[in-house]
Every structure is written in structure tokens, then in C-alpha cells.
Amino acid sequence: MNTKFIPVEESFKQWKKDPKYVAAYDALEAEFALASAMIKARADADMTQEQVAEAMGTTQAVVARLESGKVLPSTRTLERFAKATRTRLRISFASDQLSREATRQYRLPVAGCSK
Numbered sequence: 001m002n003t004k005f006i007p008v009e010e011s012f013k014q015w016k017k018d019p020k021y022v023a024a025y026d027a028l029e030a031e032f033a034l035a036s037a038m039i040k041a042r043a044d045a046d047m048t049q050e051q052v053a054e055a056m057g058t059t060q061a062v063v064a065r066l067e068s069g070k071v072l073p074s075t076r077t078l079e080r081f082a083k084a085t086r087t088r089l090r091i092s093f094a095s096d097q098l099s100r101e102a103t104r105q106y107r108l109p110v111a112g113c114s115k
Contacts, residue, residue, distance in 0.1 A: 028069075035069030038081060042067070045085040055084035 015021045042052055042063075049063040056063070057080075065071050066081065073081070075091070082089040 031069045031072065034072075035067055039067050041082070041085045041087045045087070047085060052081065052084045056080045 015025075042049070045052075047055075048060075049067070050060045053060045053063045063081075066073055066077070075089075078089050
């Protein structure tokens with residue numbers, strides 16, 4: 001049996017033509033950008049999830065959920081995470097007129113990696 005594989009790039013080009021797909025993809029971008037920033041802040045602090053959890057007064061499972069991108073933490077939780085990783089929380093707003101790449105640059109500092 002011959003199976004034909006379609007490269008993911010080809011599929012992505014097709015999916016991007018669907019406005020519903022684009023809207024769903026864009027909606028997830030902020031969540032994953034936040035998760036990535038949190039992971040980077042922890043890595044830059046050279047800490048494990050357990051160490052961050054201890055500094056936050058919570059469990060490793062909570063930190064894992066925060067870093068998964070599946071939950072949207074409160075500002076208070078983000079502040080506790082920033083303090084635990086010895087970073088500063090910065091939240092900003094970006095114009096809808098900016099390109100996706102420029103917007104991503106504004107979103108990534110949410111968990112702040114300033115030392």
C-alpha cells in the first residue's frame with residue numbers, strides 16, 4: 001500500500017486560507033507566548049519547577065500547569081512567579097495594527113526576564 005504524506009508546510013498554507021483557522025491560531029498565540037516567557041524566565045534563573053514552586057509557596061504541578069499554556073494565570077500569580085524567578089513582571093498593550101512578529105515582541109516580556 002502506497003501512503004502519500006503531505007508536508008506540514010503545505011497543510012499550513014491551506015489552513016491559513018480559512019478565516020476560522022486563522023482566528024483560532026491567533027487566539028492561541030498569546031497563551032503560548034506567555035508560557036514560553038515563563039519557561040524562559042525559569043531557565044534564565046537556573047531553577048527547576050520544584051524550586052520555583054517552593055519559592056511561590058505552591059506545588060510543582062501548579063508550575064507545570066502554568067508553563068503548559070493551558071491556563072491563564074492571574075496577575076497575582078504572575079507576580080509571584082516573577083518574584084520566585086527573580087524577574088520583574090511587565091505587562092503591555094500593543095496596537096492591532098502591528099504585525100504578528102512585532103506583537104510577539106511586545107507579548108514575550110510579560111513574565112519579564114530583566115535582572
